[in-house]
Amino acid sequence: MAWVKSEYAGELAVLSTWLVALAPWSASIFEVSGLTVVALRFLPFRFQFIFGATLDDERPFLWAWEVAGFQSSPELTLAGYLGFAAFVVFSVPFALSLFYYFEEDRLAAALPTDPVRLFGGLLGTVALLTVGATALFLRYFPGLTLPVGALVAAVLASLLLTVDRT
Numbered sequence: 001m002a003w004v005k006s007e008y009a010g011e012l013a014v015l016s017t018w019l020v021a022l023a024p025w026s027a028s029i030f031e032v033s034g035l036t037v038v039a040l041r042f043l044p045f046r047f048q049f050i051f052g053a054t055l056d057d058e059r060p061f062l063w064a065w066e067v068a069g070f071q072s073s074p075e076l077t078l079a080g081y082l083g084f085a086a087f088v089v090f091s092v093p094f095a096l097s098l099f100y101y102f103e104e105d106r107l108a109a110a111l112p113t114d115p116v117r118l119f120g121g122l123l124g125t126v127a128l129l130t131v132g133a134t135a136l137f138l139r140y141f142p143g144l145t146l147p148v149g150a151l152v153a154a155v156l157a158s159l160l161l162t163v164d165r166t
Contacts, residue, residue: 009163010104013119016156017097020090020123023149025083025130030143041067041133042149043087043126079136086129093122120160127154 026041035052046062062070064087068080100107100115108115130150137145 006163006165009116009160009165010100010108012163013116013160014097014101016123016160017093017119020126020149020153020156021094023152025086025126025147025149025153026134026137026145027148028137028141028143028145030141030145032142037143041083043083043090043130046083073140075136075140079133079140082129082133082136086126086133089122089129090126093119093126114165116160116163116165120157120163123153123160124157127151127157 021043024040024042026039028037028039028041030037035050037048037050039046039048044064046064046067048060048062050058050060059066059070064084067083068077071077071080096107096115096119104115111118127150130153131147134145134147134150
């Protein structure tokens with residue numbers, strides 16, 4: 001049984017890409033020295049809220065390319081690089097989705113492969129990179145870290161890769 005009819009696969013690819021853009025790929029909440037920290041990591045940026053005190057070097061908003069340089073350990077630096085790599089990879093299907101939304105037939109004719117499978121493969125790569133970064137955060141932070149958008153990307157990628165295009 002197919003989850004999506006073949007004629008709607010292109011729309012699913014575009015919608016899936018936009019959902020991955022909107023979902024935080026990771027969310028963390030933990031407590032350190034009486035401070036509660038909530039971190040929401042989206043592909044292009046990270047929000048971090050610290051409740052209980054104001055810190056001198058606090059940076060509540062960081063772009064994806066700044067996160068690795070702001071980390072204090074090699075594991076978290078690697079997690080920052082993985083998150084940035086996911087953002088770079090994701091920029092390809094996002095740009096393609098904007099074009100595909102308006103010119104589905106032209107993009108399908110221009111690509112050497114099925115665009116829906118291409119979207120699925122790229123979103124799958126984003127999912128792998130963000131799951132890897134989340135795993136590093138799980139080892140380092142003493143609280144709860146959930147790979148929200150990473151799982152969403154993985155599920156949507158598997159749907160796109162398995163859709164019947166006949």
